[in-house]
Amino acid sequence: MSGPIGSTNCYTKSLHNMPVGMCLRDGKYYLRRRIPSDLRHLLGRSEIWRSLRTDSFKCALRRFSLVATRVEVEFERARAKAGMSIDGMIVEANISYVPSQHWHDALPDRPIEP
Secondary structure (H helix, E strand, O other): OOOOOOOOOHHHHHHHHOOOOEEEEOOEEEEEEEOOHHHHHHHOOOEEEEEOOOOOHHHHHHHHHHHHHHHHHHHHHHHHHOOOOOOHHHHHHOOOOOOHHHHHHHOOOOOOOO
16 A cells, blocks of 8 residues: 555665666665577576675665676677677676676675775
8 A cells, every 4th residue: 555645665765766677685686687589598598687795775786787797798708609799899898707606706795894
């Protein structure tokens, strides 16, 4: 049941401020990305989820673009491995690539305090 017309609750307000592809699940933030159609048969699924490893909205916002970029690098590497055409700019950037099963271990669960 919603409140008076024009009111927003905390949950709804947070959802409207999240970038497309950021999700909140069980109190943690995630990136959710559909796998491009040309890669679905290679990867065997239609979407990919990556934990942002935080329950802090501000921290999740800072990590979101880094994680999204790493997912794009994973996609380009899958294309290259399959002999498909790739975006040279993404490959050249090389975004300090760490294999997907290990990169998230480098992220702290909480923001680093100054």
